[in-house]
Amino acid sequence: MAKLVLVRHGKSEWNKQNRFTGWVDVDLAPEGIEEAKKAGQKLKSAGLSFDICFSSYLKRAIKTGIIILEELDLLWIDHLKDWRFNERHYGALTGLNKDEVKAEVGEEKFLLYRRSYDVPPPPLSEDDKRHPRFDPKYKNFPIELLPNTESLKDNQIRAMAAFHERVAPLLVEGKDVLITAHGNTIRGMVKELDGISDEDIPKFEIATGIPRIYEFDEALHIKKVYNLD
Numbered sequence: 163m164a165k166l167v168l169v170r171h172g173k174s175e176w177n178k179q180n181r182f183t184g185w186v187d188v189d190l191a192p193e194g195i196e197e198a199k200k201a202g203q204k205l206k207s208a209g210l211s212f213d214i215c216f217s218s219y220l221k222r223a224i225k226t227g228i229i230i231l232e233e234l235d236l237l238w239i240d241h242l243k244d245w246r247f248n249e250r251h252y253g254a255l256t257g258l259n260k261d262e263v264k265a266e267v268g269e270e271k272f273l274l275y276r277r278s279y280d281v282p283p284p285p286l287s288e289d290d291k292r293h294p295r296f297d298p299k300y301k302n303f304p305i306e307l308l309p310n311t312e313s314l315k316d317n318q319i320r321a322m323a324a325f326h327e328r329v330a331p332l333l334v335e336g337k338d339v340l341i342t343a344h345g346n347t348i349r350g351m352v353k354e355l356d357g358i359s360d361e362d363i364p365k366f367e368i369a370t371g372i373p374r375i376y377e378f379d380e381a382l383h384i385k386k387v388y389n390l391d
């Protein structure tokens with residue numbers, strides 16, 4: 163029975179500062195490094211192992227993957243990166259303080275931008291220095307692929323495309339896969355995998371550093387889902 167494990171990166175420097183982060187490549191905070199180590203230790207105690215690891219293009223998720231693999235003595239396995247596991251692009255909210263945005267736009271709009279399924283925050287202009295086209299990671303990407311804002315649904319569509327294309331075939335072969343990614347990316351994936359409704363998803367939160375385990379049968383039906391709290 164193949165396993166898929168999803169882990170949200172440990173706390174980042176901007177999580178600590180309460181700023182909308184999205185595609186900004188912020189590093190893990192010291193507490194985030196500890197959370198990633200604990201996640202690795204929990205996986206080890208539960209007897210889990212992996213054949214391959216995927217992360218986003220963002221260092222907070224990549225480092226979380228490396229730290230977990232180190233705890234498991236699995237630094238030798240393939241660790242692949244796919245931009246489609248990046249955090250949701252937070253558009254014009256990128257870098258802003260969440261409390262200040264709430265005070266400015268009001269609670270209702272704040273929640274709509276932050277937690278609704280299909281309402282994206284206002285977009286960034288293509289000339290804005292925060293636009294991904296100025297980030298060397300995406301220099302070879304066609305501009306149409308680079309978002310200037312995203313809803314959770316947009317984030318889910320790209321992450322699940324990567325899942326079906328790259329991860330699902332490995333699970334069918336019986337391989338165990340670790341994905342270290344981001345709060346909204348994992349919320350979107352869990353929404354689809356667990357069949358959570360559009361109405362319920364705003365209340366669903368993903369904690370940092372808590373592995374979520376999916377056990378699949380050969381037909382890729384989910385047999386068991388649980389968190390290693």
Ligand SMILES: O=C(O)[C@@H](CO)OP(=O)(O)O
Pocket residue numbers: 177181182183184185249250252276345346
């Ligand atoms: O800022 C972000 O990129 C995300 C995750 O930290 O924020 P939120 O939890 O508000 O979706």
